[in-house]
Amino acid sequence: MKKSGTHVVKNPRGKWSVRRSGASRSIRNFGTQNEAIDYAKQTAKKESGELYIHGSNGRIRERNSYGKDPFPPKG
Helix, strand or coil: CCCCEEEEEECCCCCEEEEECCCCCCCEEECCHHHHHHHHHHHHHHHCCEEEEECCCCCEEEEEECCCCCCCCCC
């Protein structure tokens, strides 16, 4: 089963958006990155998915998993 991904990205207007993986539209927009991260964490936890936090340059700077990870990890 593929996990859903929630991304925090900077939008063209200079605000921060929360998007699902593969979506062209944002779930919600925020004035600060911290507000967007708080909302995205709640969303990722509800969906037992991944959270990707992108920096201002668009590169992923942090990644968290809120699903049931296998223990011990494979490989």
